[in-house]
Amino acid sequence: MSDRRQARRQQTIDEVVATALEVMAETGAAGLSLGEVAKRMGIRTPSLYGYFASKAALCDELFARGWQEVGALMGPSYDALSAGADAAGLLLDNLSTFVGWALDHRAQAELMFWRPIPGWEPAPEAYAAAVQLTEALSGALANLQLRGLLRPDADVEEMGRVITVLSAGVISQQLSNEPGARLAEGRFAGELGRLVAMFLHEFGAGKKAADLRPDGSRKRVRR
Amino acid sequence: MSDRRQARRQQTIDEVVATALEVMAETGAAGLSLGEVAKRMGIRTPSLYGYFASKAALCDELFARGWQEVGALMGPSYDALSAGADAAGLLLDNLSTFVGWALDHRAQAELMFWRPIPGWEPAPEAYAAAVQLTEALSGALANLQLRGLLRPDADVEEMGRVITVLSAGVISQQLSNEPGARLAEGRFAGELGRLVAMFLHEFGAGKKAADLRPDGSRKRVRR
DNA sequence: GTCTATATCCTGATAGAC
DNA sequence: GTCTATCAGGATATAGAC
Numbered sequence: 001m002s003d004r005r006q007a008r009r010q011q012t013i014d015e016v017v018a019t020a021l022e023v024m025a026e027t028g029a030a031g032l033s034l035g036e037v038a039k040r041m042g043i044r045t046p047s048l049y050g051y052f053a054s055k056a057a058l059c060d061e062l063f064a065r066g067w068q069e070v071g072a073l074m075g076p077s078y079d080a081l082s083a084g085a086d087a088a089g090l091l092l093d094n095l096s097t098f099v100g101w102a103l104d105h106r107a108q109a110e111l112m113f114w115r116p117i118p119g120w121e122p123a124p125e126a127y128a129a130a131v132q133l134t135e136a137l138s139g140a141l142a143n144l145q146l147r148g149l150l151r152p153d154a155d156v157e158e159m160g161r162v163i164t165v166l167s168a169g170v171i172s173q174q175l176s177n178e179p180g181a182r183l184a185e186g187r188f189a190g191e192l193g194r195l196v197a198m199f200l201h202e203f204g205a206g207k208k209a210a211d212l213r214p215d216g217s218r219k220r221v222r223r
Numbered sequence: 224m225s226d227r228r229q230a231r232r233q234q235t236i237d238e239v240v241a242t243a244l245e246v247m248a249e250t251g252a253a254g255l256s257l258g259e260v261a262k263r264m265g266i267r268t269p270s271l272y273g274y275f276a277s278k279a280a281l282c283d284e285l286f287a288r289g290w291q292e293v294g295a296l297m298g299p300s301y302d303a304l305s306a307g308a309d310a311a312g313l314l315l316d317n318l319s320t321f322v323g324w325a326l327d328h329r330a331q332a333e334l335m336f337w338r339p340i341p342g343w344e345p346a347p348e349a350y351a352a353a354v355q356l357t358e359a360l361s362g363a364l365a366n367l368q369l370r371g372l373l374r375p376d377a378d379v380e381e382m383g384r385v386i387t388v389l390s391a392g393v394i395s396q397q398l399s400n401e402p403g404a405r406l407a408e409g410r411f412a413g414e415l416g417r418l419v420a421m422f423l424h425e426f427g428a429g430k431k432a433a434d435l436r437p438d439g440s441r442k443r444v445r446r
Numbered sequence: 447g448t449c450t451a452t453a454t455c456c457t458g459a460t461a462g463a464c
Numbered sequence: 465g466t467c468t469a470t471c472a473g474g475a476t477a478t479a480g481a482c
Contacts, residue, residue, distance in 0.1 A: 030253040031341035034476070046478075047448055055476065114399055116339050118254035161396075161414055162421075169392025173384070176337050191384055194425070198385075201424040202417070232465095257458065269460075270466055278458065449482075457474065464467075 013051050015041060017065065020058060024107035029116040032059075059117060060126040066108045067129035073097050074133065078140055087149040087204060090140060091196045095167050099192065100183040102171045109175070113168060137163060154203045162203075166195045236274050238264060240288065243281055247330035252339040255282070282340060283349040289331045290352035296320050297359065304363055310372040310427060313363060314419045318390050322415065323406040325394045332398070336391060360386060377426045385426075389418045 019037045034055055038045040052058040077085070077093040102109035110116050112130070138160050144150045150159070173188040174181060183189050242260045257278055261268040275281040300308070300316040325332035333339050335353070361383050367373045373382070396411040397404060406412050 027341050028338060030339055033474080035474075044449065045476080046450085049477075050447065110337070113395060114333070114337060114339070115251060115402070116253055116337070118250045158414065158417070161411055162417065165392035165396050165411055165414060165418070166388070167392070168395040169388035169390070172336060172391040172395045173388050179338070188384055188388055191381070191388060194381070194385065195388070198421040198425045202421045256456075258456070267467065268458080269468090272459075273465060447482105449480100451479085451481095453476105453478075455475080458472100460471075461469090462467100463469100464465105 009051070016048060016051055016058070017061060020062060021105075021108060024062075024111070025105075027107075029107045029110040029114075030118075032117070034058075056120050056123075059111065059120050060123045062108060063111055063122045064126040064129050066105065066112045067133060070098060070101055071129055071133050071136070073101060074136065078136055081140055081143050087144050088196055088200060090144070091163070091199065092193060094137075094140075095163070095170075095192050095196065096183065098167050099170050099174070099189055103174060103182055103186065103189065106175055106179070109171060113171065134160060134164070148205055150203050151205055159199075159203055162199065166199065170195070232274070239271060239274055239281070240284060243285060244328075244331060247285075247334070248328075250330075252330045252333040253341075255340070257281075279343050279346075282334065282343050283346045285331060286334055286345045287349040287352050289328070289335045290356060293321060293324055294352055294356050294359070296324060297356065301359055301363055304366050310367050311419055311423060313367070314386070314422065315416060317360075317363075318386070318393075318415050318419065319406065321390050322393050322397070322412055326397060326405055326409065326412065329398055329402070332394060336394065357383060357387070371428055373426050374428055382422075382426055385422065389422065393418070 016037060019040050020032060022040070023036050024032050032055070034048055035045050038048055048058075052061070074094060074097060077090055077097065080093070081090060102113075115121055138156050141150065141156045141159050141163075145152060145154065145156065170188050170192060174186045177188070178186055181187075181189070239260060242263050243255060245263070246259050247255050255278070257271055258268050261271055271281075275284070297317060297320060300313055300320065303316070304313060325336075338344055361379050364373065364379050364382050364386075368375065368377065368379065393411050393415060397409045400411070401409055404410075404412070
């Protein structure tokens with residue numbers, strides 16, 4: 001009985017989240033308003049406070065769910081690591097997944113990457129999923145390095161920083177200069193292969209440029 | 224007499240702009256409010272409408288002035304081109320100037336790079352300065368290419384896109400992950416030299432990695 | 447659990463007196 | 465040019481009835 005009530009409650013919470021994302025998608029992250037969310041759900045604004053303690057708490061939830069979702073999408077490419085995936089494949093896959101998701105979830109990405117809402121910043125708990133993701137990236141880079149696919153003298157943390165700079169740069173340019181473009185159409189997203197190639201020229205173990213194909217993929221290197 | 228009135232008016236406009244930037248710096252770009260601006264100036268809100276037709280018009284002005292200011296800062300490094308500057312020096316200078324300015328003007332940068340204010344997007348006229356800057360970048364890259372410092376087969380437009388991705392990426396990561404850090408302290412800003420090196424590995428005319436010093440600067444190449 | 451009602455405050459913007 | 469007065473509406477949040 002209490003289970004049923006719990007389930008119903010969770011369902012309503014999910015509906016609030018979905019509606020909030022809908023509003024943000026139309027108005028930008030800073031345009032989120034509880035009144036508009038309530039109106040679309042067919043309830044009154046105060047009822048929302050039964051599910052979220054404040055607007056900030058709702059933002060935290062949207063933030064955390066976004067990073068969780070991205071993390072879940074990244075799973076497969078990290079799994080491919082144990083199957084012996086190469087560096088270029090992994091990185092291109094990773095960046096494309098990340099950038100693609102951000103372009104498909106503009107407003108939520110805004111909330112996750114920047115600080116668009118006056119007075120709000122993510123609570124430490126909400127950060128957890130984001131931290132987990134950067135740790136997974138570091139782990140993957142360390143794995144590649146151990147397998148001899150990245151320079152043994154490169155700093156894993158630095159490589160991680162560079163990777164996040166590249167993804168944030170593409171997302172930022174794409175969202176503000178060609179809003180609405182998807183992964184396949186964007187001129188900046190189209191540079192992802194090139195950026196991966198640049199990264200591997202700098203950090204890849206093989207020093208010969210010939211190891212790299214123009215699209216950024218990399219010849220398989222026998223372990 | 225009319226000149227004096229004009230001058231006084233311009234002075235007030237400048238004060239509105241300065242105050243608006245002050246407010247934005249404290250609250251984020253989306254936190255800009257005309258009431259707060261008026262209060263700090265010691266006037267009433269309606270008086271502002273004598274100088275700006277709307278909040279959007281004020282935002283346009285802030286946007287345009289930001290790009291103008293950055294453009295003016297870039298001038299010297301572009302001038303160095305005719306004096307025979309090399310690619311690494313120019314690019315590092317350029318990126319550092321840009322990123323440094325953005326970190327010192329967080330909120331204005333927010334306005335210029337993203338779309339933080341619901342319902343506002345820059346008017347075409349406000350864009351002019353931004354366009355001018357990307358054209359200056361393309362011009363500089365073409366100059367370097369003509370002088371044999373960049374691969375002759377590289378696409379100038381593409382190189383320009385990559386450069387803007389790098390700067391936007393550093394700015395984005397720096398502003399959201401280490402807010403408050405200046406150019407010299409930021410961990411992401413600290414990668415600028417590395418990023419320039421990566422760029423030149425990919426697009427530089429000299430193919431040997433030995434041509435590049437670790438900090439991203441490049442040996443002078445006699446024309 | 448959801449409602450009505452309300453508190454409190456802020457928003458951008460306009461009309462018209464001085 | 466700047467003001468007062470005001471519009472018309474929005475925001476988040478709380479108290480207490482049903």
